[in-house]
Amino acid sequence: MTGIRVAHLSYSYGAKTALNDVSFEIARGAFCALLGPNGAGKSTLFNLLTRLFVAPTGRIEIAGHDLQANPREALAKMGTVFQQTTLDLDLTVRQNLSYFAALHGLSGRDRDRRIDAVLDRLGIADRVREKARTLNGGHRRRTEIARALLHDPAVLLLDEPTVGLDAAARRDITDHVHGLASDGTTVLWATHLADEVAPDDRLVVLHQAKVLADGYAKEISGLKPLQQAFLDLTGADA
Amino acid sequence: MTGYLTALAAIVTREALRFIHQRERFVAALVRPLVWLLVFAAGFRAALGLSIIPPYQTYITYETYIVPGLCGMILLFNGMQSSLSLIYDREMGSMKLLLTSPFPRWWLLMCKLVGATAISVLQVYAFLAIAAAFGITMPMLGYLTVLPALVVAGIMLGALGLLLSSFIKQLENFAGVMNFVIFPMFFMSSALYPLWKMAESSxxxxxxxxxxxxxxxxxxxxxxxxxxxxxxxxGWTVLAAVVFTAAALWGYSPEGSGIRRKG
Incomplete structure (x- = not known):
């Protein structure tokens, strides 16, 4: 059973090709890193996966639901953490999560129970009454991940979620999301940092709008460190 | 259906909270028409003679004449303000959160429109109360019968704001909206002078x-x-509301261009 299936996806901004015949599959409960340098097409792929854009060709399935044919079912199964923070900084953590819960039709005691559960899971239950503006970068990211898990999605998409965080917060969040995959959530983690990818992770390398490599990280890197293998693949200088 | 109403309540509440957090916006929204009413109209009264035209039954002062136009001004500026908020949301990324909800996009945008209209209507009533305090009053029942008219006009102007936000590329371009939308719409209308007066000149x-x-x-x-x-x-207001809403929904559809301005 696949968590995410992308088949022959292409997308252009006018004459500039952002994605060219991109295909890959991620099994349910797997952690897959989408590694690519800046401008590789990662954010465009995320915009297509979240249906902010619609690709003229290709097909996307989320937890078995065709995104084009059944967008509501597919989006209901998906949690997303965007690269740019999407918290309302003037609202408290609970108000931010309540707003998102309502956008998924959750209300009342069920909503409150879910909010308490995800905040506890992310270790930020004590921040629930604080305004998002007062949180540090790491806690803001945790809040966004907690929010993305509120509706118990089968698939979690994270677009460069560690941008702007210090090393400790990066490690913390990377480890936590790996744990979510172990619990059965399919994770697609976009990054340009090879050190966020574990050897046993699935890895899709995206470069200049195409999939350069698709397999397990340890297979793609071979005997080299992944960072070096990635630089060799993309033709960048070490 | 409960889920739809839950989303509606949340979006309207968020618009209200945002408004409460921006007290300056409320003050500015009231000061603008009050300056027109108490300064501009006082000066203009002597220069402009008004004959009896429907719905008026007697001669009226100029201040009384422009009150409906200033109510429209509040709705117009708020419609554009909501457009500005939408562009800000798009630049800040929170629009993505809204548009990736599993509810249909048309419903989510309609919720935004309802929230913005509700806030506009409240501001109009605050303005009417202040105008009444200065002795510019309407028939008592009129304060009630104007409510549906304010809602329809507010939705039409909010939909125009929604439409504009789907085409404006950046926040910086909003000044153009002032010059090319708000001012022409306001001055080339019956808000400040009756149309027969306009016909006399052109x-x-x-x-x-x-x-x-x-x-x-x-x-x-x-x-x-x-x-x-x-x-x-x-009829004209509803028609314009339908056209603006349909165009805005297309602009924000995945096939349209609204969200693509900031990928």
């Missing part, structure tokens, strides 16, 4: 004013404030 300008949807929104409000009904004004 037939062409009169014709432009007559097709301006803002003119019809103002006339709808004017008649409703005097417990009267202007069917043509309602």
């Amino acid at each position: 037939e062409l300008l009169h014709d432009i004013c007559a097709v301006n949807p803002f003119t019809h929104a103002v006339e709808l409000i004017r008649f409703a404030l005097y417990v009267d009904f202007n069917g043509a004004a309602l």
